[in-house]
Structures are given as structure tokens and as C-alpha cells.
Amino acid sequence: MSKPVPLSKLDEKEFIVPANSACQGCAGSIVARIVSKVIGEDMVRQEVACCGPAFGNITQPVFYGEVFEGAGAMMTGFARAFNRLGRDDIRVTGIIGDGGTTDIGFQGLSASAERNEDMLWVCYDNEAYMNTGGQRSSATTKFAATTTTPVGEFSRGKKERKKPLPILVGVHRVPYMATASVAYPEDFIGKLQYAKPVKGFRFIQVSAPCPTGWNYDPRYSVKVAKEMVLSGLWPLYEVVEGALRITYKPKELKPVKDVLRSQGRFRHITDEEVDEIQGEVDEFWGRLQEKDGGPLF
């Protein structure tokens, strides 16, 4: 079980080079920095062609795979090779976008999880293929305007609901699965610290808003992430050896309306559409609470 880590407990050591070439206010950058800091010296990192390389000027060794479907396979190779070399101290860590995780990378992810390969897969979830200009992914929230689901006479934005990837990974019976958010760094760091020494497949999906793709002022990146947690759009929970635990419980969920309307990608949505998302959020939150403290399935 993870425990939030107070920020005062962090040391000053950094593994990331300051000032990157990502957008102003990129929350994915915050994810890469925190992962590099917490996993530290022992990290060997896998990247694919996401925005990651733009913000991942990290000094730990990196292996870069041009194609997304390769992440799981490449990390499997590294994990096994380091194991053969007797280097059990090394933590093979992926910092991979939602497209490279939930869609194109999914078979490699699922296969690695099923084989319980010794790796930590961190997905920074900006809810679209941002590096190539903001195309929808299966992690995009319903009704969001993206460049492949524009809003117009015949389209209300993305038609499908967000894929419940954390649950999908959880039912692979992996040793550790968690959700996290850049707005709750203490919780995220606690989860990384817990996951770091665990052997086998570990997965953390981190909500990382994108000012460019979601169309809001960069200064609100963390605020938007926070409102998503407070409204139940992105609940924080973990599954340790099959048992689910909600790690942050707002007393009462805020309505999703305000956080949706604060983003340009949802500016068009009607009250009925808000209600539809609200209904789904309430239902999912209800189920999570039922399962809290017990088995995921």
C-alpha cells in the first residue's frame, strides 16, 4: 500500500535538465521530472515517439523506440537482459503517452503485464496524440474536440467514452497498478516509491493536462488536473495484489460541469451532454466505493 510522501522529504538531487522544448505549462513535463527524481540513479528509461522526448532531457540512460507498438517488447528485452546480467538494482521504466499506451502500445502492454515482466510503465495521460497535433486516442474523454473529432454540423466531438485502462491493467492481476495526478504530487511520489522496489509489472497512469491540445491558459494545467480529481473525472486509486483502494476521497464530488467548461475542447457541450458525463462519473465513483478495500474482481 502506498503512502503520500511530504514534499519536505524530497532531496535536492535532479536528473532532468532544466528548461525543455515542450510547450509552456506542459503537465507531462512534471510527470517526467517526478519519475526521474523518485526512481533516481537506478533508472533505465524507455521512450517512444511521444511528446516525451521533448520534455525528457533526463540524464539517466534512455532507449528510444520510434514505433509505439514496441514499448512493451523493448522494455521486456531490457528487463530480461539486466536480470541475466545480475543487475537487479536497475529499474526499467517507461514514460509513455496515452496513445503509445492505450491504443498502439496496448498489445505490448497487455502481453508484458500477462507475463508479469519486471518493469514500471508510467503513462502520462494527456488524452490525445499530442506530438502529432492532437488526434483523439482511446483515452480521450467523450465529446472532446480533437483534430480528428472536430465539432461541427455533423459531429459533437469524440463519440466514444474514455477507455478504462487502469481497470483493464488491474484485471491482468499485476502486482501494482495505480492512477495518479500531477495535482497531487505527494500521492504520486508515494505511489512511485511504493512501486519502485516491487518485482514484476507495475503500472501508473498519471493525468497530465495539455494546454495546447485541451485549449486553456497554460497557467491552469495543475488546476485543471486538480478539478478532474475533485469532480471524479479522474479518481485516484491503486490495486495492490488484487485489492483496490481509493487513495484520495473527496468528501463530496464537485459537479463535472465547471471543469469541462473551463477547457476549450469542451466549450461546445450542451447541458444534456454534461449530464451524460456526470451520470457516468457518478456510476463509476459508486462502483469504486463499493470495491474500496476489497478485491478488484
Add this chain to the structure above:
Amino acid sequence: MEIRFHGRGGQGAVTGVRILATALFYDGKFTQGIPMYGTERRGAPVVSFLRVGDERINERDLVHEPDMVVVLDPLLGRTVPITEGLKKGGLVLINHPKGGKETGLGGKFKVATVDATSIALEVIGRPITNTAILGAFAKVTGMVTLEAIEKAISEQWSGRVADMNVRAVRKAYEMVSEPVDVSGVKPVDVVKPVPGDRDVSSWRLFKPEMDKGKCIGCRRCYILCPEVAISMVDNKADINYRYCKGCGICVEECPVKAIEFVQETI
């Protein structure tokens, strides 16, 4: 005539060129708007090109020796050689709050300035300068009418957004300065970014200013700055402005409001 546009990702250099090319076409000209696509992200330097003539243009190359350069960002010239290839006697139109001789540009060309950032902040509420600069373009070149620009804008946007952009265009038309000769001015050196020690200070439109007396040392801004520009010195947050892009996250997230966001002075 060939024109090069410089801007930053998010300022709308590509859209600006498209609107201008359309407007010139409405005024009976032949035009080409040429966007350059790469992996540029919001805030990173971008270029796009415009070609205009009275007859059909068969050339399809990028513009290498422009007659005119349009610059959407006042500080871009610190890291990008914006006057490279500019023809002798050419013209630079730059978004800058000061006069043509005080922009850091110098050489055998003229410089006209317009404070498009202030106009955009006032009229549109966001520092998107691509439409305002078109009003200034119309005035200093006399090549395109305001009516044509307004028509092209109303095809790009509608309603309130179109109205705001039209107002920004008109205001910039009024406010742009006369081009001045800068052959006597010594240009400020262009400093290219050093890998591993990037200076991103020129990305900033607003600057986070820290009141150390108020800081309680909670470290929230320190862990949330996407650029890792904040360190803790004697348990107080300390901003290294070389690495700060001015995103404003620290300003929003400080629980005791120790950080203020103030517009950069140039």
C-alpha cells in the same frame, strides 16, 4: 514580393499568413501562403512564408531572401536570426512596444513597430498577435485593404471572435509607427540556444515575481514547475529566470499567493 513571418507556436503565424494571403487574393492579387511544419510546440520559434504578385506565381520554393520580414514576438530576435537574408532596403514589421531604432535590429533596412501584444491583451484578452499585426501590415505596405482583411477574418471565425480580431486589426492599423531607417544602429547579437543549458527566458510574456517574505517553503511550486526552474534556497523558493517560460503554474499553485504574475517589460 516575398515575405517571411516569424512567431512562436501558439501565436498563430500560420493562420495569420493564411488570412493575409486570402485578403490579398480578394484585392485581386495572386498569393501563396506557405506554412512550415515541424515538431514546433507552443512557445517554440516558428516561420511561415507569403508570396504575392500581380501575375500568376509559378515558384514553389520556400522564401530565402525576403523583401519583408514580419515578426510576431518582440524577443524572438534574441535567439533567432530574424533578418537573415533580408534584401537591402527591405522592411521589418515587428511586434514591439518601442520605436524602430530600439528593437535591437540594425542594418540596411527599415523597421516599423506596433505593440501588438498590448493590443491583443486589451482587445482579445489573450496574447495572440497574428491578426493585430495584419492591420499594421496593411498600413505600412499599402498592399491590402482593411476590408479584404476583415472579409478573410470573417471566413476564419464568426461572431464575437471575429469581431474581436477585426477590432485588433483596426487598432493596429492606427497605432503602427512609420518605418525608420536603422542602417546606423548596431544590432544586438543573436545568441543561439546551448544544448543542456537552454535559455528560454524570451518565451515569457509574463514573469512570476516572488515575495520571499510571504513564502512558507511548502515546495509546491518547486515540484510543479514544468521547467525545473525553481530551487529551494534557505527553505524559500527561488526562480532561475533563464529556465522560466512564464507558464504561470507557480503563480496559480502557491497556497499563500507569494508569487505574482507581472507583464514583462521590454
